[in-house]
Amino acid sequence: MNRSVLLVVAALAVVVAAVVIALQVFSGAQPWGMLLTDNLVFARSIPFTLGLGVAFGAYRALGREPPGIQQKDGALRRFAPGTAAMHWVTAAAVVVALITGAWQYLKGLLAVNSRVDMPLVYRIHYLAATVLLFATAHFVTYWLMSETRQPLLVPKGQWIRHLRGTAHELPRPIGGALAAVLGLDMRRQPPPVGEFTYYEKAVSFPIWGVLLVVIVLTGVLKAMRYIYPIPGDLVWWVSAVHVGAMVALMVKLLDHLRYVLAPSRWPLLVASFTTWVSREYATRRHPAWLEELDRPLPETPAAAPAASASALQPGGTR
């Protein structure tokens, strides 16, 4: 099946759903205020948002070129352009959702009047949540349908090596403490770093994944409570976990920014916009990635046509 058909069908379903939802909202049949109307619009749109995300993820996965590390003018491609773009879409959604979510929570906690109209805060929160749902569904589908997830994961049987690499990458007191707790031998040379650092693979990516899944699932349940009868006790616990995940996401985002704003990792931050990182930087900081690139291809009939001057080795751009 042409991959575009899937995307067009999903987009059409979203358009039809948007029209039907809008007709209901503007019919004047319900006496709801802005807040409840927004909640119901958001809840009804969730299946279509997720469907569009899945279709877009599948569209990208099915259209991928054979795995390879692209090169040009002494630079290596670290991210596929679509992945970099969706990363920033997700980042914007997370930041806006965190600000509006924290605003709602702090208003209740401090028992103060908000200077901003609260229904507007919720509306922006729902819009950010919609974008986050789309991006999450897209990434999950894209990674499940392509091999691009492999370099982001710790391979089977490699956890000790990754934890040792992580301990070496952390500041000495924290890394030393981790090594002592886990019984890691820090006298051995740190293993060479691949495309992604040990900290990213063993600590950062798993935490991002868990927190985003938790906040999305609890957010969806909270949004659905006016459409489906969800027991009050369950809503209370779901809300508590949602707030807990919000605080954990605040901490994780701070940690992520701390990590990517390190002067030594500036080229990686630039690469998240341009998708390219210099070969010289990769040689210095990610030698195992270069080894992967310089490793000869296996001589198989299937692999031969895939190898070209611009796409050389397993791995590929994410």
Next chain:
Amino acid sequence: VKQLIAVLGLIWALGNLLVAYLFLTSGVAAKNVHKGLGVQASLVLGGILVALFALFLLAQGVSLARSRAED
């Protein structure tokens, strides 16, 4: 650009420090005693964690702002 990104990081860190302060003060405020020890402890713990990582980011932002342009 590097300085601009560093400033944005610093602004985000300062905003989070404010949130951490509100968490901490709410966690020990008398008006929240009725919410139970669990809620209070969560607020204090959350506040401490957010403050700690905001300080890390603050330090990193300063370090980035002061780093050489050609790095």
